[in-house]
Amino acid sequence: MEIKEKFRELSEEKEGAYMAHIYYGDPNEEFSLSQIEILVKHGADFIEFGIPFSDPTADGAIFQAACERALRNGITPPKCIQGIKKLRENLDIPIIVTTYYNIPYIAGVKAFLSEIKEAGAQGIIVPDVSLEEANPLLDAGREVGIHVIFQVTPLTTEDRLRRIAAAASGFLYVVNVEGVTGARETLADSTLKLVNRVRKHSDIPIMAGFGISKKEHAAAVVSAGADGVITGSALGEIYQKNLENPEETLPKIARFARQIKQGCIKGYIRRLNAQNISYEEV
Amino acid sequence: MEIKEKFRELSEEKEGAYMAHIYYGDPNEEFSLSQIEILVKHGADFIEFGIPFSDPTADGAIFQAACERALRNGITPPKCIQGIKKLRENLDIPIIVTTYYNIPYIAGVKAFLSEIKEAGAQGIIVPDVSLEEANPLLDAGREVGIHVIFQVTPLTTEDRLRRIAAAASGFLYVVNVEGVTGARETLADSTLKLVNRVRKHSDIPIMAGFGISKKEHAAAVVSAGADGVITGSALGEIYQKNLENPEETLPKIARFARQIKQGCIKGYIRRLNAQNISYEEV
Amino acid sequence: MVKSKRLYEQQRLPDKRGYFGKYGGQFVNEILMPVLIELDENFDRYYPTSEFQEEFHRLQRDYGGRPTPLYYAKNFSKSIGSKVYLKREDLLCGGSHKLNNALGQALLAKKMGKSRLITETSAGQHGFATAMAGRALGLEVEIFMGIKDIARQASNVKRMKLLGAKITPVKTGAGVLKDAVSDTLREWTSCSRTTHYLMGSTVGPHPFPKIVAAFQSVIGKELKNQILEKEGRLPDAIIACGSGGSNAIGAFSSFIDDNKVRLYFIEGGGGNLDADNSAAAFQLGKPGILHGALIQVLQDEYGQIKSSKTRAAGLNYPGRGPQICYLYDTGRMKVGYAFDEEVFEAVKVMCQTEGLIPALETAHAIAYMLNHKEEFYGDEVIVLNYSGRGDKDLEVITRRFYGD
Amino acid sequence: MVKSKRLYEQQRLPDKRGYFGKYGGQFVNEILMPVLIELDENFDRYYPTSEFQEEFHRLQRDYGGRPTPLYYAKNFSKSIGSKVYLKREDLLCGGSHKLNNALGQALLAKKMGKSRLITETSAGQHGFATAMAGRALGLEVEIFMGIKDIARQASNVKRMKLLGAKITPVKTGAGVLKDAVSDTLREWTSCSRTTHYLMGSTVGPHPFPKIVAAFQSVIGKELKNQILEKEGRLPDAIIACGSGGSNAIGAFSSFIDDNKVRLYFIEGGGGNLDADNSAAAFQLGKPGILHGALIQVLQDEYGQIKSSKTRAAGLNYPGRGPQICYLYDTGRMKVGYAFDEEVFEAVKVMCQTEGLIPALETAHAIAYMLNHKEEFYGDEVIVLNYSGRGDKDLEVITRRFYGD
Numbered sequence A, B: 001m002e003i004k005e006k007f008r009e010l011s012e013e014k015e016g017a018y019m020a021h022i023y024y025g026d027p028n029e030e031f032s033l034s035q036i037e038i039l040v041k042h043g044a045d046f047i048e049f050g051i052p053f054s055d056p057t058a059d060g061a062i063f064q065a066a067c068e069r070a071l072r073n074g075i076t077p078p079k080c081i082q083g084i085k086k087l088r089e090n091l092d093i094p095i096i097v098t099t100y101y102n103i104p105y106i107a108g109v110k111a112f113l114s115e116i117k118e119a120g121a122q123g124i125i126v127p128d129v130s131l132e133e134a135n136p137l138l139d140a141g142r143e144v145g146i147h148v149i150f151q152v153t154p155l156t157t158e159d160r161l162r163r164i165a166a167a168a169s170g171f172l173y174v175v176n177v178e179g180v181t182g183a184r185e186t187l188a189d190s191t192l193k194l195v196n197r198v199r200k201h202s203d204i205p206i207m208a209g210f211g212i213s214k215k216e217h218a219a220a221v222v223s224a225g226a227d228g229v230i231t232g233s234a235l236g237e238i239y240q241k242n243l244e245n246p247e248e249t250l251p252k253i254a255r256f257a258r259q260i261k262q263g264c265i266k267g268y269i270r271r272l273n274a275q276n277i278s279y280e281e282v
Numbered sequence C, D: 001m002v003k004s005k006r007l008y009e010q011q012r013l014p015d016k017r018g019y020f021g022k023y024g025g026q027f028v029n030e031i032l033m034p035v036l037i038e039l040d041e042n043f044d045r046y047y048p049t050s051e052f053q054e055e056f057h058r059l060q061r062d063y064g065g066r067p068t069p070l071y072y073a074k075n076f077s078k079s080i081g082s083k084v085y086l087k088r089e090d091l092l093c094g095g096s097h098k099l100n101n102a103l104g105q106a107l108l109a110k111k112m113g114k115s116r117l118i119t120e121t122s123a124g125q126h127g128f129a130t131a132m133a134g135r136a137l138g139l140e141v142e143i144f145m146g147i148k149d150i151a152r153q154a155s156n157v158k159r160m161k162l163l164g165a166k167i168t169p170v171k172t173g174a175g176v177l178k179d180a181v182s183d184t185l186r187e188w189t190s191c192s193r194t195t196h197y198l199m200g201s202t203v204g205p206h207p208f209p210k211i212v213a214a215f216q217s218v219i220g221k222e223l224k225n226q227i228l229e230k231e232g233r234l235p236d237a238i239i240a241c242g243s244g245g246s247n248a249i250g251a252f253s254s255f256i257d258d259n260k261v262r263l264y265f266i267e268g269g270g271g272n273l274d275a276d277n278s279a280a281a282f283q284l285g286k287p288g289i290l291h292g293a294l295i296q297v298l299q300d301e302y303g304q305i306k307s308s309k310t311r312a313a314g315l316n317y318p319g320r321g322p323q324i325c326y327l328y329d330t331g332r333m334k335v336g337y338a339f340d341e342e343v344f345e346a347v348k349v350m351c352q353t354e355g356l357i358p359a360l361e362t363a364h365a366i367a368y369m370l371n372h373k374e375e376f377y378g379d380e381v382i383v384l385n386y387s388g389r390g391d392k393d394l395e396v397i398t399r400r401f402y403g404d
Ligand SMILES: Cc1ncc(COP(=O)(O)O)c(C=O)c1O
Pocket: C096, C097, C122, C123, C124, C125, C126, C200, C201, C202, C241, C242, C243, C244, C245, C246, C247, C248, C313, C314, C315, C359, C361, C362, C387, C388, C389
C-alpha cells in the first residue's frame, strides 16, 4: 500500500497513524518476522524496518544493542531485504526502511533503493543524511519510486524547515529532542508548535517520534496535530528482557501496540473535538 | 707511646709498621675490645680506632655496614672515647682516631681533640677534611697535642703534596686508589712513585692503605718504600661472616694480623737488600 | 606528481559544504545540523578576530608552552643517513599536540556561551588536553571513553579524573574510540545548547575538520620559520603519524602548496595487514561514511564499519580524516604504515639515540624512517613531527621490553 | 631586613674556597680534591666562552624546550587573593627544572673529555634528566638510587632504564637519597678520570653549588624578562620549594640584589615536625658537614646525620644547599614548610583551578601560599616557581584521593 493511501485511509477512519520501528534480525530473523506480524495485527499502520548498522549514532542504547546483537548473529543487508520480501507475502501496509548512509552508499544508492523497492518497501529513512547531503538519495528515490523521509526537530530553523518540507515526500518525521525544548514545555506543546511551523510550508503528514512509550504520549502528540506517532526503543525494551525466548514477550508487545494505537485514536478524536468537528466516539 | 717513638722502635727492629683499622662498637663494644687486643698481640703496631659515622662516604661497603650496625646497636662518640680509655689500661701502642668531620665539628673541634687526647689517642684521621678545610683541626691539634694525619693519593698534584707534607704530622696516609693508577701498574710501582714524590718534600713516615689484604701486598708496598701498611675492611670481612658469635672469628683475625705483619717485615728486609744495606734475617 | 598549485591551496579547502575533493561533508542527523551551522558561523566569526587570536596565542604560549622547539636530532640522524629534525610537540603541556586544538575549541566554546565540553578519547591524550583546557577556561568537562581504552590508558584516566573531568565508560561496540565517538555524538544531540563537542582530530562532520586543522596549523607555521632559520630552506620531507590526521595536517599546513616538500603520513599497521589486525585504513579500507563524513574507512563488503587494531591507542580509529584522504587521493601525500613490533623497536632507537621516549603513535613515523632509509637521502633535511611523549605508554613499552 | 646591597651580590659568591658566608666548602677526601679542582678550573674556563654558551643555549632551547612560559594563573590567583604567575619548569623536557643543570654539566663533562656520567636520584627527576642529557650528548650514564626510592618512583626507574641508563640500587643506610649520594661519591673516587659526577642540586662540595646555580640561573633570567614584559615591574615575591635548592636558586638568581623582591623557600614538612617525621632542616636541623659541605642539616646531638621524611621524594634530603643556608641566615630569604596532607590538598586545588597536576615537590610552594594567604596582598604580583609536573607522583596522588 502506498504511504499516501494509508494516511487517507486513516483520516477516513479518524485515527492517528502508528509506525512501529524494529531492527531486523535482533535477536534473529524469525523473531523479527513474528514481532512484525503481531505489531500489525494489534495496531501498527506502518512498519519502520531497520537494517542494522555497526555505528547507529542517532540511536539510543536499546537500539545500539539491538544492532550489535543482530550483526553478531550474522544479519546482513541482503538478508534484511529478503526479510522484507517475506513480509510482503501477507502484509499490505507501508514498509519504511531505516538504515545509516554507509549501507546504501556501499551498495550503490540507486541499486540499494531499487532492491528495497523491489522487495516491497515504500520509503527510506537515513538518519545520518542531512538535507545538505541528500541529493543522491533524493535523485535515486525519485527515479526508483522510494520516498525519502526527512526528520525535523524543534531546533530546525525556519529556512531549513522550508527547504526540508519542499524536498520531503511520504511524511515528515518530527524528532522531539529531549532537553532541547525546555523542561517545562510538554511533549504536546512542542509538537503543536512544530506542526504549526511545518504547516506554513507544506501539507505533508507529520509523524512524531523519539521517546514515545505510552498511550498518553501518543494521544497528546496526535491531539496536538501530528498525523501519527513512531515507537522504537520502547518495543526493544520489552523483548530485550527475555532474549533467550523472545517469543514469550510477544503478548506484551501486542498489548503495547494496542495501547499506542488507542492513544493515536483518542488523540485524533480529541483534536477533532477541539476543532469542534463532530465525530463518533469509537 | 708517641707515634714518632713507635716508628723509631720499628726502624730499629727493621720492620715495616702495621696499622689495623676497626670501627668501634661493631657489632658491640666487647668484641671491638677483644679484637684490638688480639690484633696487637699478633702484630699490629698502631690501632686506627674508628668512631662510627652515619655517612662514611670515604669507606667501602664493609665499613659502611660496620658503621650502620654499630650505630644501630647504640654506639655514640662518648662511648667510643670511653673505649679508648679502657684500651689504654693495658695498651701502649699509638691509637689513631678516625672519624668524619661532623663528629668533632658538632662536639667542638678543640673539645673533641682534647677528649680523645685525654682518653689516650695520639692522632686523628678525618677523611672528609681536605687540606683546604683543615685549619681548625690543625690549630686545635697543635694546641691539644694530637697529630692530624693527612691522606695523599697518586693523583695529588706536586703543589698539593708539598703543602700537605708541610702541614702533616705523625705520618702520611697514602691512598692507593683503585682504577686511578692504571691496570698494568702494580701496587708496588705506584707506591714507589708516590714515596719518591713525597720524599722530595718531607721525611715524614708513610703508611700505605686501601685494598691491602695479603702478606704479599704488605711486603710489596713496604719494600717499595712505605714505612708501613694499613688494613681495614679485610678485617671487617672476617668477622662479618659470623656476626652472631664474632668471638669465634678471633683466631682468624689473629692469623690475618700475623700474616700482614710478616709481610711488613719481609718487605722491609727486601728494601734493605735492594739498598745493599747489611741486615740480619729475623 | 605534477598537479596544479591551486589544487592544494589550503585556504580554499574545504568548500562551503565541508568537502575536500570528494571527502568530508555533513552526514549527521538533522538534530545536529543547526548546531554545526552555529559552530561554523561562530568559528568564522571569532577565529579571524585579533581578540581571539591574541587570547589563543597567549594561552598557547603561556599555558601550552608554545613555540615548541625544532630539534636537530644528530644521533638519530646518523641511524637514518639524512638530517632529521624533530618538531617537539611532546613538549606541549600534557605531552602531545592535542592541546593546540583543545585550547582553541575551548576558547571558541566559551565565546559561544557554552558552559560544558564533551568529548571522546582513546589514548587519553585528547581527553587530558580537553580536561586541561576546560579547567583553564572554567568549563565543565565530560569524557567518553571505551572501556577497553580505559583499561589500557589507566594513567591518563587518573590524570583526567584529578582534573575533575567526568569519565563516562562506553561499553557498546568494541568499547574503543569509534564507539566513544558515536556515544559522544548521541550525547551532543541532547545537550548542544549548553555543550560543545570538542572534536579531537580532523574528523567528524564539517566544520570540525576545518576547525581542528586551523587550531593545529600553528605547528606548521612555527616549523616553517624554524627550519628557514636553521637551514635557510624548506625541508625535503615532513613525516607524521596519524589516524584522524590532526598532527599531520598541523605540520603539513604551511607546506601543502610547496610541491617540493614531500609529505608522509604513517598509519597504524597493527599486528599485520590481515583483515582484523590493523588500523591501516589506506591499505585496507575504502571510502565510506562514518561519524558525519565521507572518508577512507575500514569496513566490510556491506558497509559495516570494522574495528581497527593497533597497540597505539591514538591511532586506533578505522577512518582517516577527509583532508588526509584528499591529500592522498591527489598524490600530494605519500602514505605508509608501521607494524606494532617495528614501533616498539623504533621506541628503543629513539630512547637510545636521543634520550627521548616517544609516544607509540609518534614511534610509527620513527619506525617508518628506520625501515625506509632508502627514501631519505644523505643531503636531505627531514622533519619528523614528534607528536607526543611516551609517558602514557610506559607500562606497555616496558612490559614489551622487560616483561611485566 | 636592611642589609647592604653588596652582601647579596651573587657574582661575588661563593668565594674561592666555595663559601657562601659560613656555608659550603670542600669537605672531601683528598682523592676527590684534584677532581674538584679540575672541575672548577674547567667550569671557569668553558662556561664563560661564547662557544659553550651557544651550545648550551641551543640544547636548552631545542632539546629542553626553553624558554619555559610564565603563566598568569587567573583561577588559582582567585584562591590566593593576589596575582600569581607560574614559572612553568614543568614544561621542560622530562617534566622538571632538573634538565637545565643536567644538560649544562653533561656538556661540560664532554668538553672535559669524560665519557661517563654518574649521579644519584630520589624522585627520579634528576636521574631521568641525566639519562636524557647523557643520551643527547653521547655519554654513558649510571644512576645510584636508594632501594626505597626505586620502589616509590617506579615509573621514573622505567624511564631511565629505557634510556639505557644503568640503575644501581643503594641498600645502605635507609636506602634513600642521602645514602645514594654517599655511594656515588664513593664510586667517583674510583673512576674520576673518565667519569663526571653530575650533581643534581646546589649541594655537595665546591664547585658543585656554584656550577648547578649557574646552570639553573636561566630560570631567573627568563623570569625577569617575562615579568617585566607582562607587568612592567619586578614581582613582589618569588616562592619556590626545595631541598638542595637548585630550582629556588635558579628562580631567585636575578633578584637576589633586589631587596624589595621577597624570596620564599618552602621545605618538606613531612608528616609533622616531630623529630623523625620531617624534612624541614631549617626547622629541625643545625649546621653540620654532609656530603662535602657545611650546611644546615638534620642530625642528632652527636652529629650523626638523620634521615629526612616526606612524601615528596625530591625534597627528601636532610640538608639544605650552602647558598640557600646563607640566604636564610642573612635574612634575605624567608623559609616555610608544608605538611604532606597540606601538599595533597594543594595538588587538588591546582588541578581544579588550572588543570595542572603539580609534582609533590612543587605542591609544597602551592600549599604554603594557600595556607598563608595573609602574607600575599591583593595588589601584589607573586611568582611561584612551578618546578615540575606530577606525572611521576600520579600513583601516590590518586591512591591518596581515590584509595587503591
Ligand atoms: C601522541 C599522538 N600522536 C598522534 C595521535 C593521532 O591523532 P591525529 O591523527 O589526530 O594526529 C594521537 C592521538 O591520540 C596522539 O596521542
